[in-house]
Amino acid sequence: MLMGLAYRLLGTTAEAEDVVQETYLSWSAAVQDDIANPDAWLTTVCTRKALDQLKSARKKRENYVGMWLPEPLHTTTQDTPEDRVELSESLTMAFLLVMERLAPKERAAFLLREVFSSSYEEVADILEVTPASCRKLVSRAKANVQQKSQRFVAPAEKQRAMVSVFQSALETGETAELSRLLAADVALISDGGGKVNAVPVPLVGIEQVMGFIDKAISPAARSGKAWVEELNSCLSLITIDGSGITTTFTFGYDDEMKVNAIYAQRNPDKLAAFQ
Numbered sequence: 001m002l003m004g005l006a007y008r009l010l011g012t013t014a015e016a017e018d019v020v021q022e023t024y025l026s027w028s029a030a031v032q033d034d035i036a037n038p039d040a041w042l043t044t045v046c047t048r049k050a051l052d053q054l055k056s057a058r059k060k061r062e063n064y065v066g067m068w069l070p071e072p073l074h075t076t077t078q079d080t081p082e083d084r085v086e087l088s089e090s091l092t093m094a095f096l097l098v099m100e101r102l103a104p105k106e107r108a109a110f111l112l113r114e115v116f117s118s119s120y121e122e123v124a125d126i127l128e129v130t131p132a133s134c135r136k137l138v139s140r141a142k143a144n145v146q147q148k149s150q151r152f153v154a155p156a157e158k159q160r161a162m163v164s165v166f167q168s169a170l171e172t173g174e175t176a177e178l179s180r181l182l183a184a185d186v187a188l189i190s191d192g193g194g195k196v197n198a199v200p201v202p203l204v205g206i207e208q209v210m211g212f213i214d215k216a217i218s219p220a221a222r223s224g225k226a227w228v229e230e231l232n233s234c235l236s237l238i239t240i241d242g243s244g245i246t247t248t249f250t251f252g253y254d255d256e257m258k259v260n261a262i263y264a265q266r267n268p269d270k271l272a273a274f275q
Helices: 002-010 013-029 038-062 082-089 093-101 104-115 120-127 131-148 156-172 176-180 206-222
Strands: 182-191 225-231 234-240 246-253 259-265
Touching (some): 120 131, 176 206
Antiparallel strands (some): 246 259
16 A cells, blocks of 8 residues: 555655655664554555655656656556446546645545545544544545546556557558547647657647647657557557657546547656666
């Protein structure tokens, strides 16, 4: 749970791993016989360290070059039982980007209560607020999530079809079938972190997105290789172009199961696991 909580709070595996490691170092230094509930203690320490990390991370992101996307995470949720779907949905790019817009304590309160099913009293203790204040934090976060996020995880067969068509479009340059799978308001968001080329602002609408795929993404992909993996609870396409630059393409879906978002992660600092 600790890694899952830290990753959802921070959006990067490197920062999450650091927080979890620091948590266990604190555990090793603690008088463990005096800790009545080790799981609660570890969750508390992990959450507080992640919140501390968020403060410095937010300052760095204010100076981030271009658009910021979470670091892709390998997952295995395609056969997730129904009662665990909420947990896997909370790993999608769309969800993590909504979390990024919440105040740190709102984010932690929402995740602990709504995703990890902690009681209001437990969350209040972790965040060092009253239960009444905790309820307000969760309520505000839920309102923001409902307003800014339409989370629809497409069935596995729909995802497989989409990724297959997207890969074929990149490799052949034939994009007619792909355009039929995109929502009218589809947006392409790309994160290069100032290290590699990436579009500086979202491309919105089928014409802009398809034009960029046709003129920029497809020619580059044709000179490299591509394969499919599950990232952030969605089947995704990973490409390495002729210049050796890796890109992960993850997709968001609307209520009609059309793709309304294409997330292109190109920042090499966030793609060490795919090199």
